[in-house]
Amino acid sequence: xxxxxxxxxxxxxxxxxxxxxxxxxxxxxxxxxxxxxxxxxxxxxxxxxxxxxxxxxxxxxxxxxxxxxxxxxxxxxxxxxxxxxxxxxxxxxxxxxxxxxxxxxxxxxxxxxxxxxxxxxxxxxxxxxxxxxxxxxxxxxxxxxxxxxxxxxxxxxxxxxxxxxxxxxxxxxxxxxxxxxxxxxxxxxxxxxxxxxxxxxxxxxxxxxxxxxxxxxxxxxxxxxxxxxxxxxxxxxxxxxxxxxxxxxxxxxxxxxxxxxxxxxxxxxxxxxxxxxxxxxxxxxxxxxxxxxxxxxxxxxxxxxxxxxxxxxxxxxxxxxxxxxxxxxxxxxxxxxxxxxxxxxxxxxxxxxxxxxxxxxxxxxxxxxxxxxxxxxxxxxx
Numbered sequence: 001x002x003x004x005x006x007x008x009x010x011x012x013x014x015x016x017x018x019x020x021x022x023x024x025x026x027x028x029x030x031x032x033x034x035x036x037x038x039x040x041x042x043x044x045x046x047x048x049x050x051x052x053x054x055x056x057x058x059x060x061x062x063x064x065x066x067x068x069x070x071x072x073x074x075x076x077x078x079x080x081x082x083x084x085x086x087x088x089x090x091x092x093x094x095x096x097x098x099x100x101x102x103x104x105x106x107x108x109x110x111x112x113x114x115x116x117x118x119x120x121x122x123x124x125x126x127x128x129x130x131x132x133x134x135x136x137x138x139x140x141x142x143x144x145x146x147x148x149x150x151x152x153x154x155x156x157x158x159x160x161x162x163x164x165x166x167x168x169x170x171x172x173x174x175x176x177x178x179x180x181x182x183x184x185x186x187x188x189x190x191x192x193x194x195x196x197x198x199x200x201x202x203x204x205x206x207x208x209x210x211x212x213x214x215x216x217x218x219x220x221x222x223x224x225x226x227x228x229x230x231x232x233x234x235x236x237x238x239x240x241x242x243x244x245x246x247x248x249x250x251x252x253x254x255x256x257x258x259x260x261x262x263x264x265x266x267x268x269x270x271x272x273x274x275x276x277x278x279x280x281x282x283x284x285x286x287x288x289x290x291x292x293x294x295x296x297x298x299x300x301x302x303x304x305x306x307x308x309x310x311x312x313x314x315x316x317x318x319x320x321x322x323x324x325x326x327x328x329x330x331x332x333x334x335x336x337x338x339x340x341x342x343x344x345x346x347x348x349x350x351x352x353x354x355x356x357x358x359x360x361x362x363x364x365x366x367x368x369x370x371x372x373x374x375x376x377x378x379x380x381x382x
Contacts, residue, residue, distance in 0.1 A: 005108035006115075010035070011149055011157070014112070018154055025245020028113065028317055032324045035109055040332065047336050110318065117151035117239035118317035119252040123162040123203075125178055125232045128169045129213055129224040135171030143168050147183065151239040152195045160188050162234055170224045178220040180234060189219075203234045240317075251317035269319035274306030276326035283333045 010031065017030040036043075071078035115121050123145050130138065147159040163179045170176050180188035180203055192198030205216045210230025215223045222232055242250045248265045281301075309319070 005105060006112045006149070009105075010109055010112045015155065022154065023245065024117065024240040024243050024251060024317070025248065025320065028118075028245075028251075028320055029324055031109070032321050033328065035105060036325060036328045036332075039105065043329070043332065044336060047333055051337070109321070113315070113318045113321050115148050115238075116157070116236065117154075119238045119254070119315045121148045121150060121160075121236045121238060123148075123180070123234040123236075124208070125162055125164065125234075126168060127210075127214060127222065127224075127230045127232060129172055129227050129230065130169055131227050132171045132173055135169065135174070138167075138169050140165075141167040148236075150188075150201065150236055152192065152198060152201055154239070156195065158191070159183050160236070170222070172224050172227050175221055175223050178216075178222060178232060178234065180220065180236075201237055201239075203236050205232065205234050207231070208233045245320070248316050248320065251320070252315050254313050254315050266313070266316055266319065269316060269323060270306060270309050272323045273309065273319060273326060274303070276323055276330060277305065280326055280330040280333055283330055283337060 013034060014027050014031050017027040018024065021027070068078060113119075125143070125145065143164040145162040147161045149157050150160045151157040160180055160182060163181055164176060165179075166176060182188065182191060189202070192201060203220070205218060205220055207214055207216055208231045210228055213224070213226055213228040213230040214232065215225065216232050217223075220234060238252050240251055242252060244250055247268060249263070314322075
């Protein structure tokens with residue numbers, strides 16, 4: 001499903017924007033905004049639901065406990081009253097459905113930006129080499145990898161898969177060829193000959209696991225040396241992997257620290273992601289009572305998520321998308337936080353804000369008016 005959305009929705013939109021302005025960086029920005037605008041009604045529903053539940057949750061928990069206690073011996077009445085409570089404030093799970101609906105599209109967008117043309121595309125084939133006297137008993141099962149759209153030019157791209165007609169189990173001493181091919185079965189290498197710059201997108205081959213078990217040649221032929229497990233990778237260069245945008249040196253760059261060098265463009269993108277995440281959280285809590293435990297979690301979460309991208313790096317193009325998406329999310333949250341609440345929730349919020357202010361007033365009053373009162377003496381009535 002994700003591949004279908006990517007090939008039939010996102011890549012055509014990407015092609016359209018690149019045709020208007022020949023910049024893959026701008027195409028990423030435009031694609032992100034278009035998808036976020038399309039998902040605005042769904043994400044707005046999730047944000048509204050989360051805002052309302054944050055206000056209603058303390059009251060709901062209290063009333064749920066009262067209902068369960070009062071109707072402990074009458075489950076039917078208990079469920080009826082709980083249903084009325086949900087009808088009054090809404091279900092805590094109401095915001096999950098819009099989120100689930102939009103997740104496939106967001107995952108597809110993420111996958112699109114991690115593949116061609118923005119990054120090199122790897123095809124991994126896991127092989128099992130068996131002793132030569134055992135391979136005859138193995139029934140061949142054709143193997144194919146997932147397809148990836150490969151860009152040869154800005155306007156020409158097609159799906160490519162890696163295939164092994166005889167399957168991934170081979171005998172020691174045998175040779176097999178991993179075929180990179182189109183969905184029609186045409187050779188990928190032959191397709192490249194149709195384009196002037198086709199040779200630039202020739203695949204590179206290497207053994208990523210089990211170098212003593214198999215060897216691979218430049219045309220994808222695998223020679224099995226000894227029994228064991230091995231992994232062979234074919235990698236096709238991304239058309240825009242080395243294209244820059246603003247301060248980004250290359251949209252396909254991966255990692256903050258690579259080969260002893262710091263990629264400051266990646267560092268700026270990661271820091272921008274963390275900053276926009278914090279701003280979005282601040283806006284989501286605007287005008288709400290402060291929960292100390294939640295406040296602590298909100299401070300720690302952006303740091304943890306941001307730090308994760310230093311240890312589990314992503315291509316610069318993906319990070320650019322995430323920063324733009326966070327900015328859009330922050331603006332959306334700001335606009336929705338200004339919406340009027342239902343009357344019952346507004347009353348609860350007003351009461352919560354008043355209770356939040358009471359302790360400081362009470363403490364100040366005690367210091368000023370009752371400074372000479374002993375701890376066990378009652379308060380004076382003035």
